[in-house]
Amino acid sequence: MKEFDFIAQLQQQPFPQLPEIALGIGDDAALCTVPAGMQLVTSVDTLVSGVHFPSETAAFDIGYKALAVNLSDLAAMGATPKWFTLALTCPPNMEPWLAEFTQGLLTLATQHHISLIGGDTTAGHLTITIQICGFVPTGQALLRSGARVGDEIYVTGTLGDAGLGLLCVQNKVALPQKAREFVINRLNRPTPRLSESVALRNLATSAIDISDGLVADLGHILTTSGVGAEIQVKRLPLSPALREYEDAINLALSAGDDYELCFTVPQQKSVELSHMLPEDSYTKIGMITATPGLHCFLHDQKIKVPKSGYQHWAPEAATATKDLNLTR
Ligand code: ADP
Numbered sequence: 001m002k003e004f005d006f007i008a009q010l011q012q013q014p015f016p017q018l019p020e021i022a023l024g025i026g027d028d029a030a031l032c033t034v035p036a037g038m039q040l041v042t043s044v045d046t047l048v049s050g051v052h053f054p055s056e057t058a059a060f061d062i063g064y065k066a067l068a069v070n071l072s073d074l075a076a077m078g079a080t081p082k083w084f085t086l087a088l089t090c091p092p093n094m095e096p097w098l099a100e101f102t103q104g105l106l107t108l109a110t111q112h113h114i115s116l117i118g119g120d121t122t123a124g125h126l127t128i129t130i131q132i133c134g135f136v137p138t139g140q141a142l143l144r145s146g147a148r149v150g151d152e153i154y155v156t157g158t159l160g161d162a163g164l165g166l167l168c169v170q171n172k173v174a175l176p177q178k179a180r181e182f183v184i185n186r187l188n189r190p191t192p193r194l195s196e197s198v199a200l201r202n203l204a205t206s207a208i209d210i211s212d213g214l215v216a217d218l219g220h221i222l223t224t225s226g227v228g229a230e231i232q233v234k235r236l237p238l239s240p241a242l243r244e245y246e247d248a249i250n251l252a253l254s255a256g257d258d259y260e261l262c263f264t265v266p267q268q269k270s271v272e273l274s275h276m277l278p279e280d281s282y283t284k285i286g287m288i289t290a291t292p293g294l295h296c297f298l299h300d301q302k303i304k305v306p307k308s309g310y311q312h313w314a315p316e317a318a319t320a321t322k323d324l325n326l327t328r
Pocket residue numbers: 007010024025026027028029085086087088116117118119120121
């Protein structure tokens with residue numbers, strides 16, 4: 001299959017049709033309309049095989065996850081996604097792989113009623129770049145910078161599952177079959193918290209999605225907002241699968257890839273929050289403080305905050321890209 005055959009196949013997929021999309025795949029560029037009173041929200045994320053997912057990951061899951069992580073960024077902004085573009089670099093002769101990959105994209109796109117409007121197709125090391133666009137009512141986007149002293153800190157879902165899933169696929173941890181399936185599913189098919197995010201628009205003072213681990217991502221809120229935080233580690237929401245694992249707290253604090261939301265809400269709005277979100281969908285984990293930095297407590301005892309946050313180009317990230325060194 002050649003490049004244009006793949007593009008033609010993509011064009012024939014039943015991606016949702018949206019009134020805001022005047023022209024999709026097939027011309028030099030797509031044409032879209034932003035309704036009055038809305039701001040266009042846009043974000044892009046790249047997944048590199050061997051860096052963002054193990055190279056043996058199923059093609060369906062790679063497509064699903066590539067879109068999910070982008071949807072998660074829009075959720076973190078309180079935005080509603082509308083369309084995306086796909087820049088796909090992959091080795092030649094990947095027909096069955098491409099068909100599965102496309103189904104992964106289509107499944108999640110259909111669920112969230114968003115459309116593929118264009119992209120680019122090239123040959124090379126498997127790399128997927130998705131750019132996503134959506135709308136937020138003007139002035140209502142959730143930013144990292146709005147947390148204030150006294151705000152309560154919350155997270156959606158459970159933390160650390162994807163990290164444990166990665167340890168499972170790397171054969172570093174053995175779990176009972178059910179637990180293993182659960183955590184690997186959390187790794188490969190993250191749930192972007194879009195409905196929660198819309199409910200938070202007029203409630204949360206700040207929000208971020210947890211892609212690099214709670215410590216790293218809450219850290220971004222703290223730095224950008226110029227505040228500190230105290231977290232009670234006993235409050236961290238752990239799935240039954242993670243609870244069985246000895247190092248659960250460390251994973252919940254520092255493992256990436258969960259794509260849950262971390263957000264702050266003024267104390268006086270906590271009752272309103274409970275009316276907006278199902279009780280079991282979110283957990284209060286701590287408070288914003290004036291003292292800078294992130295401080296974790298086990299009861300009254302302060303505990304060491306584990307390192308978290310993967311940094312591309314850092315020396316410790318070099319193994320995944322050792323074959324890709326260019327002439328310097
Ligand atoms: P050009 O040479 O003008 O850049 P291309 O040949 O790259 O155009 O692409 C032709 C059309 O197919 C464009 O509308 C482009 O957006 C779309 N397209 C190409 N690759 C992809 C892809 N991977 N996913 C979605 N649309 C794609």
